[in-house]
Amino acid sequence: xTSDDRGxxxxxxxxxxxxxxxxxxxxxxxxxLVVELxxxxxxxxxxxxxxxxxxxxxxxxxxxxxxxxxxxxxxxxVVAGALGGAAAYAALAAVPxxxxxxxxxxxxxxxxxxxxxxxxxxxxxxxxxxxxxxxxNMGAAGLAIGLGAAVxxxxxxxxxxxxxxxPVYAGAVVLAGAGLLAATVDDRTAGERVTNxxxxxxxxxxxxxTDGDEPGFGEVLARARETPALLVPFAFxxxxxxxxxxxxxxxxYYFQDPATFGLSAxxxxxTLALFFVPxxxxxxxxxxxxxxxxxxxxxxxxxxxxxxxxxxxxxxxxYPVAAGxxxxxxxxxxxxxxxxxxxxxxxxDPAARGAAMGxxxxxxxxxxxxxxxxxxxxxGAFGYRAAFLAVGGLELAIALxxxxxxxxxxxxxxxxxxxxxx
Numbered sequence: 001x002t003s004d005d006r007g008x009x010x011x012x013x014x015x016x017x018x019x020x021x022x023x024x025x026x027x028x029x030x031x032x033l034v035v036e037l038x039x040x041x042x043x044x045x046x047x048x049x050x051x052x053x054x055x056x057x058x059x060x061x062x063x064x065x066x067x068x069x070x071x072x073x074x075x076x077x078v079v080a081g082a083l084g085g086a087a088a089y090a091a092l093a094a095v096p097x098x099x100x101x102x103x104x105x106x107x108x109x110x111x112x113x114x115x116x117x118x119x120x121x122x123x124x125x126x127x128x129x130x131x132x133x134x135x136x137n138m139g140a141a142g143l144a145i146g147l148g149a150a151v152x153x154x155x156x157x158x159x160x161x162x163x164x165x166x167p168v169y170a171g172a173v174v175l176a177g178a179g180l181l182a183a184t185v186d187d188r189t190a191g192e193r194v195t196n197x198x199x200x201x202x203x204x205x206x207x208x209x210t211d212g213d214e215p216g217f218g219e220v221l222a223r224a225r226e227t228p229a230l231l232v233p234f235a236f237x238x239x240x241x242x243x244x245x246x247x248x249x250x251x252x253y254y255f256q257d258p259a260t261f262g263l264s265a266x267x268x269x270x271t272l273a274l275f276f277v278p279x280x281x282x283x284x285x286x287x288x289x290x291x292x293x294x295x296x297x298x299x300x301x302x303x304x305x306x307x308x309x310x311x312x313x314x315x316x317x318x319y320p321v322a323a324g325x326x327x328x329x330x331x332x333x334x335x336x337x338x339x340x341x342x343x344x345x346x347x348x349d350p351a352a353r354g355a356a357m358g359x360x361x362x363x364x365x366x367x368x369x370x371x372x373x374x375x376x377x378x379x380g381a382f383g384y385r386a387a388f389l390a391v392g393g394l395e396l397a398i399a400l401x402x403x404x405x406x407x408x409x410x411x412x413x414x415x416x417x418x419x420x421x422x
Contacts, residue, residue, distance in 0.1 A: 009130055009137070011185050013144045015078065015123045018178035019116065020148025021155070022085070022171035023053075024276075027248050028153055028269035029160025029167050031256065036164040037095055038102040043253050045102070047376035050249055052106040054372070056113030057365035064118035065125060065358025074122045075187035081118030082179030088112025089172035093165050117361065119178060125357045126185065128345050138341035139287020146280025146334065150273045157269020229409045230356060232402060233343040234363040236299055239398040240336065241364035243310055245371025246391045247275065247329075254314075254384050261319045274323055278330035279337070287338030295339045295346070300403050302336030307395030314388020343409070 026033065030046045039045035064081065068074040088111050095105045127137045159166035255261050255268040263271065290298045309328040316322035341360070348356040371391065378387035 008185050009127065009140060011181055012123050012127050013140050015082070015178050015182045015185075016120065016127075016141055016144035017148040017151075018174050018181070019082065019085075019120045019123065020145050021152040022089070022174040022178070023116070024149045024152030024248075024272075025156035025159065025167040025171045025174070027252055028157035028265045028272065029164060030249075030252060032160060032164045032265070033168070034102070034105075037092075037105040038100075039105075043249070043376050043379060046253065047249055047372050048106060049109065050245070050372050051369055052109035053113035053116075054245070054365045054368045056110045057117040058362050058369065060114040061117050061121050061361040061365060062358035064121055065356070065361075068122050068125065073187050074126050075182060075185055078119045078122045078126070078182040078185075079179045081115045081120075081122070082175050082182060084115030085112050085119060086172045086175035086179065088115060089168050089175060093168045093172075116175070117365070119175075119182065121358050121361045123182065124341070124361075128357060129350075136284070136288050136291060138345065139284035139290075139338040141341060142283030142287060142334065142338040143280050145337075146276050146278075146283055146330070148280075150276030150280055153269040153272035153276060154266075155269075157264070157266040157272075160265040160269075229347050230344060230359070232405050232409050233299075233340045233347070234360055235398060235402055236303060236336070236340045236406075237360050238363040238367040238370075239395055240303070240306070240333070240340065241367030242371040242374070243306065243367075243391055243395055244333075245368035246310075246375040246387070247272065247371075248368075249372050250375040250379050250384065250387055251313075253379070255322075257384075260384065261322070263319075271323060271326060274326040275330040275333070278327055279333045280330075282331060282334035283338050286335050287342065290339035290342055295343045295409075296406050298335050298339035299343070300399055300406050302332050302339070303395055303399035306332035306336065307392045307399065309392075310395060311389055311392035314385050314392070347409070 030049060031041070034045040034049050035041050037049075039049070064077060068077050071077075088108055092105060092108045092112070095108060098104075124138075124141045127141050130137050155170070156167045159170055251272060252268050255263045255271050256265065261267075286298060306329065309325050309332060312325045313322050313329065316325060341357075344356055344360050375387050375391060378390050
């Protein structure tokens with residue numbers, strides 16, 4: 001990895017960090033925010049508030065990725081997505097002042113989500129383009145995701161206790177900063193990075209293109225579809241994000257409910273951080289570990305442990321036990337997340353990385369959506385304990401069912417850094 005790549009990696013990590021902070025800032029205060037936006041109190045309104053954004057993530061993630069692959073440029077799209085997302089946050093805060101109702105707020109969330117996913121997904125794709133080892137780079141992405149979620153949950157909870165819209169204002173500022181920072185990153189796709197490190201011939205051969213001969217939008221999508229093994233990390237990404245979405249919605253209500261632990265928004269945000277801090281800090285070393293030992297053990301064993309401790313949080317008799325289990329959820333998540341993302345990088349043609357990561361984020365966003373819907377529906381119908389059992393059990397079922405598939409795919413992707421990555 002060159003010194004320029006190291007600088008770009010630091011800036012890209014900061015962009016991913018900022019996008020996640022802006023998103024998670026809202027989560028601890030969702031129960032009060034949806035009421036201020038004109039919705040009735042209760043978990044259903046919070047569910048649809050989160051679903052609206054992630055429905056847009058699902059719809060537009062691949063569009064942004066394939067567009068960046070076809071254009072051969074990512075930075076302008078990252079900047080546009082971040083600044084557009086910041087504008088959407090400002091519009092959300094204006095909804096009640098304009099006398100508009102909750103449906104208008106949901107529409108704003110859809111528009112904002114369609115823009116923000118471009119900044120998020122393409123910043124991670126740019127990390128994929130760097131040399132130095134796929135696991136290491138995806139570990140850096142995971143560090144940014146986890147740390148951003150940790151900071152966002154703590155700060156967002158504190159801001160929500162001051163006022164329902166304070167997290168929204170803060171999110172707009174942070175997203176705008178992410179867009180400005182992204183504009184300083186060197187805009188080179190994977191093939192160009194290889195060329196600049198003295199491996200132009202190999203890069204062109206691997207990417208199936210040469211300078212001045214970028215694949216078209218349709219060809220990019222076709223290349224991503226030509227790798228059916230991608231369905232393995234996509235499936236794990238789906239269920240892992242399902243669990244994260246479940247915690248983002250049900251966890252917030254669970255920890256604030258007077259019938260369970262009765263925490264404030266600040267307390268709920270701090271509890272979410274018990275998960276996100278180890279999830280962030282351990283991603284880079286665990287990602288590097290997956291470069292050395294392969295993806296099988298981190299993905300499968302990490303997912304199994306993740307499902308077990310998720311169930312434990314829902315049946316914990318007292319708050320200290322639940323808090324301790326939240327830490328273990330973060331550790332298990334850190335073990336599997338970078339290896340799963342690195343598996344995408346290992347399997348796909350470099351010229352289709354944007355589309356592949358976009359598709360991965362589609363599955364992840366579908367997971368979030370499912371987590372919101374299943375979590376909200378199961379909680380409303382059967383209570384918190386049954387909801388935790390259902391979601392944790394699903395994580396376990398997917399890990400066990402796909403164990404042979406991971407074993408089959410992982411040996412074909414070496415643990416060493418990719419030869420096409422400078």
